Amino acid sequence: MTARAIMVAAPRSGGGKTTVTLALLAALKRRGLRVGAAKTGPDYIDPAFHAAITGRPGLNLDSWCMPPALLGATMQAAQQDVDVVIVESAMGLFDGLVEPKGARGSPADIAAGFGIPVVLVLDVSGQGQSVGPIAKGFATWQPDVHIAGVVVNRVASARHAGLTEGAITAAGLPVFGTLMRQAGTPLPERHLGLVQAREHGGLADWLEKLADKAEQELDLDAILAAATVLPDLASVVDQSAAAFVPPPGQRIAVADDDAFSFLYGHLSLFWRQTGAELLPFSPLADEAPDPSCDVCWLPGGYPELHAGRLAQSQNFHAGLRSFAQKHPVHGECGGFMVLGGALEDADGTVHAMTGLLGHQTSFAKRKLHLGYREATLVADCAVGKAGTRLRGHEFHYASVLDAGDDLPLADLRAGDGTPLGACGGRRGLVSGSFFHVLARVNTEA
Incomplete structure (x- = not known):
């Protein structure tokens, strides 16, 4: 069966998109449909909730980071063996x-x-009734x-429902x-968004209740009827290799636990x-990367919430140091923080990290760093050859207390082209930065 697709969007963040998306996924799966999902823009947390329902990888579609062929290949993967x-x-x-x-990186793209x-x-x-002009404006923009x-x-x-529904119908939609409206917060949040799906012991029950709500309060038949058939994008997959x-x-050793999940x-x-x-291991469980692997990847996540445990994971520290003597190690954002010499948590306690790079970071001195980034590698590393241009983003609250004296990893620009200077660090076979990579702009210099 050819897959169909529908997008759930809103005028702003916090309007209920994730709740509606999860409700639809849960309710349609209950109907026996094979459901898939994707998230526009750079985000790890919501796709993990999608994956918890669909049993499929959480995927992202980003029109600024990803060239059209890579977007097509990712959408082709999202619709593989699903109905909607x-x-x-x-x-x-x-x-x-x-x-x-x-x-532009917009969902509208x-x-x-x-x-x-x-x-x-x-x-x-x-x-x-003011919701009518808002709906009309979005429909014609x-x-x-x-x-x-x-x-x-x-x-x-019920009266509020009548007013708002009437205004939207009058707008032609x-x-x-x-x-x-429901009392309470459906899903708890923290500084980077929702608390991770893997941390919710009662997630399955909550999703069942959300499916109930969708069946009672959403017109699932009308939403399904509105979904359009996606094109077959198999022909673009080969074209996307350069991106x-x-x-x-x-063989890639990948840190994977509550502190490292943003891959x-x-x-x-x-x-x-x-x-x-991909061979997962858990630094929080004091596990080290498998020494038979070719490379170790430390994704982002929430190491600042687990700094004490990570500092005490001496087998992880020793194993990673031993691994880095012969094989490349790369850390993104939270992984980069753990590669440094120390991490200061929100309470101001300083915890020793692996020391494979010389920087020190702090979560006590919080400052939001957010936006699209293009990085040009200045040396060969696990992410690519020198001169390779990569697109991705930066999203963290940590500050650098001491930059150390490591060589820089890349030159960085904001999404609008503004130069941001050197970023990250590299020492021997170890590299890392706060930059999260999504795609390549070119293959090699």
């Missing part, structure tokens, strides 16, 4: 960089590029983005459901498809 793909929007539907057109209709989720708390219908969220009463970040080795799904999926093996 739910694409969850990041931020607001039209939010992104100012340019270039069609590649993905909706327009693949012809995916949009279910617009409107948080109507504190509003009545960009002609190649089709708003198929509206889900009205956080409705206070169908209402696909009305979600009544893939190639596997850094044949992009398309990277691990495509690495495996090229024949690479």
Whole structure:
């Protein structure tokens, strides 16, 4: 069966996109449909919730980081062996960089590029008929983005539902459901977003209740009818090879636990498809990388929440140091923090890290670093050859207390081209930075 797709979007973050997406996935899976999902933009946390329902890798679609062929290959992977793909929007539907057109990193780029209709989720708390002009504006703002219908969220009463539904209908849009306001917070949050799916012991029960809510308050038949058939994108897969970040080795030791979980799904999926093996290990369980591996990858995550345990994981420290004498080790964001000499937690306690690089970081002195990044490698490392240009993002609150004296890893630019200077560090076979990579811009210098 050919897969169909629908996008769940909103005017802003915090409007209920994730709740509606998870509710749809859970309810449609309960109906016996094979469901897949993707998230627009750079994000690890929401795709992990998608994966918990679908049993498939959580994938991302980003029009600024990913060239069209890589976007196509990732969408082809998302629709493989499924009946319907739910694409969850990041931020607001039209939010992104100012340019270039069609590649701003906005969810609208993905909706327009693949012809995916949009279910617009409107948080109507504190509003009545004013939601009508908002819906009308979104429906007419960009002609190649089709708003198929509206889900009205956080409705206070039957009267409130009547006012908001009537205004949206008057704006010429169908209402696909009305979600009544619920007391409490459905999912707890922390500084980088929702608490990770793997940390929720009661996630399965919560998802069952969410499926119940979707069946009671959403018009699932209308939403399914609005979903459009995705094109067969198999022909673009071969063209996307130049934008893939190639596997850094044949056997890749990957840190994987509550402190290290931010590895992009398309990277691990495509690495495996090229024949690479990913061997997970847990630094929190004091495990070291398998010495038979060719390379060790320390993803981002929440090491700042587990700094004490990581400092005490002496087998991990010793094993990683031994591994780094013969094989490349690379750390992204949280992984980079653990490669440094010390990490200061939120309470101001300083914990010794692996010391494979010389920097020291602090979570006590918090400052948000957020945005698209393009990195040009200045030396060969696990991520690529010198001169390779990579696109990705930066998202962390940690500050660098002491930059150390390691050689820089890359030259960095913001998404709008603003030079940001050198980033990261490298020493011997060890490299790392706060930069999360999604794709290559070119293959080699």
